[in-house]
Amino acid sequence: xxxxxxxxxxxxxxxxxxxxxxxxxxxxxxxxxxxxxxxxxxxxxxxxxxxxxxxxxxxxxxxxxxxxxxxxxxxxxxxxxxxxxxxxxxxxxxxxxxxxxxxxxxxxxxxxxxxxxxxxxxxxxxxxxxxxxxxxxxxxxxxxxxxxxxxxxxxxxxxxxxxxxxxxxxxxxxxxxxxxxxxxxxxxxxxxxxxxxxxxxxxxxxxxxxxxxxxxxxxxxxxxxxxxxxxxxxxxxxxxxxxxxxxxxxxxxxxxxxxxxxxxxxxxxxxxxxxxxxxxxxxxxxxxxxxxxxxxxxxxxxxxxxxxxxxxxxxxxxxxxxxxxxxxxxxxxxxxxxxxxxxxxxxxxxxxxxxxxxxxxxxxxxxxxxxxxxxxxxxxxxxx
Amino acid sequence: xxxxxxxxxxxxxxxxxxxxxxxxxxxxxxxxxxxxxxxxxxxxxxxxxxxxxxxxxxxxxxxxxxxxxxxxxxxxxxxxxxxxxxxxxxxxxxxxxxxxxxxxxxxxxxxxxxxxxxxxxxxxxxxxxxxxxxxxxxxxxxxxxxxxxxxxxxxxxxxxxxxxxxxxxxxxxxxxxxxxxxxxxxxxxxxxxxxxxxxxxxxxxxxxxxxxxxxxxxxxxxxxxxxxxxxxxxxxxxxxxxxxxxxxxxxxxxxxxxxxxxxxxxxxxxxx
Ligand SMILES: Nc1ncnc2c1ncn2[C@@H]1O[C@H](COP(=O)(O)OP(=O)(O)OP(=O)(O)O)[C@@H](O)[C@H]1O
Ligand SMILES: [Mg+2]
Numbered sequence: 249x250x251x252x253x254x255x256x257x258x259x260x261x262x263x264x265x266x267x268x269x270x271x272x273x274x275x276x277x278x279x280x281x282x283x284x285x286x287x288x289x290x291x292x293x294x295x296x297x298x299x300x301x302x303x304x305x306x307x308x309x310x311x312x313x314x315x316x317x318x319x320x321x322x323x324x325x326x327x328x329x330x331x332x333x334x335x336x337x338x339x340x341x342x343x344x345x346x347x348x349x350x351x352x353x354x355x356x357x358x359x360x361x362x363x364x365x366x367x368x369x370x371x372x373x374x375x376x377x378x379x380x381x382x383x384x385x386x387x388x389x390x391x392x393x394x395x396x397x398x399x400x401x402x403x404x405x406x407x408x409x410x411x412x413x414x415x416x417x418x419x420x421x422x423x424x425x426x427x428x429x430x431x432x433x434x435x436x437x438x439x440x441x442x443x444x445x446x447x448x449x450x451x452x453x454x455x456x457x458x459x460x461x462x463x464x465x466x467x468x469x470x471x472x473x474x475x476x477x478x479x480x481x482x483x484x485x486x487x488x489x490x491x492x493x494x495x496x497x498x499x500x501x502x503x504x505x506x507x508x509x510x511x512x513x514x515x516x517x518x519x520x521x522x523x524x525x526x527x528x529x530x531x532x533x534x535x536x537x538x539x540x541x542x543x544x545x546x547x548x549x550x551x552x553x554x555x556x557x558x559x560x561x562x563x564x565x566x567x568x569x570x571x572x573x574x575x576x577x578x579x580x581x582x583x584x585x586x587x588x589x590x591x592x593x594x595x596x597x598x599x600x601x602x603x604x605x606x607x608x609x610x611x612x613x614x615x616x617x618x619x620x621x622x623x624x625x626x627x628x629x630x631x632x
Numbered sequence: 633x634x635x636x637x638x639x640x641x642x643x644x645x646x647x648x649x650x651x652x653x654x655x656x657x658x659x660x661x662x663x664x665x666x667x668x669x670x671x672x673x674x675x676x677x678x679x680x681x682x683x684x685x686x687x688x689x690x691x692x693x694x695x696x697x698x699x700x701x702x703x704x705x706x707x708x709x710x711x712x713x714x715x716x717x718x719x720x721x722x723x724x725x726x727x728x729x730x731x732x733x734x735x736x737x738x739x740x741x742x743x744x745x746x747x748x749x750x751x752x753x754x755x756x757x758x759x760x761x762x763x764x765x766x767x768x769x770x771x772x773x774x775x776x777x778x779x780x781x782x783x784x785x786x787x788x789x790x791x792x793x794x795x796x797x798x799x800x801x802x803x804x805x806x807x808x809x810x811x812x813x814x815x816x817x818x819x820x821x822x823x824x825x826x827x828x829x830x831x832x833x834x835x836x837x838x839x840x841x842x843x844x845x846x847x848x849x850x851x852x853x854x855x856x857x858x859x860x861x862x863x864x865x866x867x868x869x870x871x872x873x874x875x876x877x878x879x880x881x882x883x884x885x886x887x888x889x890x891x892x893x894x895x896x897x898x899x900x901x902x903x904x
Pocket of ligand 1: 648676679
């Protein structure tokens with residue numbers, strides 16, 4: 249029912265007052281108008297969009313590759329970007345200071361401080377380390393870099409002197425895309441199986457339902473672990489990537505299938521669906537034109553809420569050393585390197601990947617909540 | 633059987649989980665008449681109506697319908713074979729809010745029957761839609777609007793237009809005016825009568841409001857627990873009910889003054 253009648257005056261509540269405009273306004277647009285009022289969800293969406301664009305073009309955005317080592321900066325802290333130098337002079341071109349390395353006489357650890365005598369000006373769209381964009385086009389321009397012989401490490405470096413900022417970006421490409429690829433698989437499985445169960449009913453419904461119940465009873469993490477541990481060791485990183493994605497979505501589809509099934513069952517009884525059948529529409533048309541559109545927004549919301557589980561799944565498996573493995577770089581792989589509490593204490597910037605996981609998961613949850621509220625004004629916490 | 637019989641129903645039964653909802657119902661419907669089906673809530677009126685149009689499948693019985701190509705037995709047809717017959721029999725629903733897809737514009741809703749049955753090209757379909765809007769007295773600028781922009785009565789007009797755009801013979805109205813305000817009810821009943829006259833429609837009119845039935849129907853079936861307990865010409869049956877159950881139904885007709893005996897519905901009193 250929630251799909252059928254919009255709350256009276258929903259158009260007005262969404263800021264549409266003109267009678268004519270409200271009359272011809274499509275439900276999809278109404279959803280957007282409602283969604284727009286969730287500021288936090290909107291901001292999360294923008295944040296994720298930026299993150300995904302950065303990850304998609306990470307070769308260009310990152311100043312270095314994932315394996316480039318800087319022997320002058322081992323476990324070095326993040327650099328600050330400056331416009332004013334030590335004498336207080338303003339520079340239009342932002343710059344970073346070179347590291348000044350000292351060995352701590354007590355701990356014998358290398359420690360880095362800013363060498364305010366040596367500025368490394370930041371060059372935008374300048375030539376730098378050569379790379380292959382998407383493994384296809386050889387290029388050497390970067391969004392930002394510094395002159396040859398100098399360096400920039402916005403997020404510091406790891407124990408091998410590799411740039412954390414670049415590695416976080418490359419890792420983001422893997423981790424973020426696993427979320428999306430996994431969710432696409434989940435949606436396909438969920439709609440297919442949920443749709444079959446809900447539309448056909450009977451035996452198909454019982455079989456799918458039993459499968460869902462069994463899968464939902466199983467604790468997912470141990471099963472993920474068992475299955476990923478079973479992936480052949482000689483598999484190429486790409487195969488492992490898809491293997492992990494499939495394992496993650498194998499358990500993710502149940503929630504969506506449940507929803508789709510419920511929607512199908514409810515919609516099958518709706519009068520407008522019966523009306524469509526009675527005017528002579530065949531089953532594919534009824535499903536395509538009358539059933540799917542009225543819960544596609546719910547599918548989008550549910551899918552959005554399912555992405556964090558995928559990302560966390562990948563991170564957890566890689567963190568435990570049974571997911572993706574180096575030389576593949578993902579946020580989970582990066583966090584695997586920072587497992588040691590001592591590492592966290594001495595070089596906390598190695599936790600940057602973790603910070604990004606947290607931010608991403610939070611953003612997806614906020615975005616999903618906003619979408620769900622906009623799609624279904626009757627759910628709790630939705631429109632007043 | 634008269635030679636102007638449009639529909640004959642014989643021994644129709646439908647059970648839900650073993651509980652009978654319609655039990656051994658038989659009747660005829662003649663062309664251009666309005667047959668009322670009355671009964672208390674749960675007596676099986678909706679189930680009967682839906683079985684006839686094969687919105688649900690009956691368990692037993694024969695439903696013979698005189699289509700353009702001669703008599704067909706609806707209960708045996710596959711969903712595919714039913715599709716061409718949908719042009720000749722249609723349903724007007726009770727709930728003007730639930731029976732229109734909220735995600736389609738009025739134009740899409742009214743065009744769909746034509747598209748499904750491949751009637752005409754784009755312009756011809758638009759012309760047919762506009763013509764139908766005139767019939768149900770809706771403005772042409774309704775085309776681009778969504779159902780939520782209309783009142784209950786207007787929505788019911790859209791539902792009527794959708795049912796009639798294929799020019800069916802048999803139209804099943806399942807409580808098609810019960811959800812409307814009394815004054816709007818009168819307008820819609822008026823419209824249904826005009827359309828019947830203009831388009832030569834045959835109505836199967838399901839209702840629980842006997843004053844409406846008395847007003848619009850020629851003959852009436854009284855249903856009780858899935859069975860037809862009494863049938864006949866409306867005025868006779870309402871004047872001399874044979875069954876206690878019918879008498880009970882009749883006594884439930886609300887009257888402004890309890891001392892005033894039951895009279896036929898006065899058109900002016902409901903604003904016609
Ligand atoms: N899909 C269904 N599944 C199970 N039982 C049903 C179903 N549809 C109807 N019934 C039952 O069949 C009986 C007849 O219902 P029906 O809807 O035909 O009555 P009705 O005369 O139309 O009532 P109302 O005036 O309330 O619309 C009722 O007891 C109802 O509970
Ligand atoms: Mg009913």
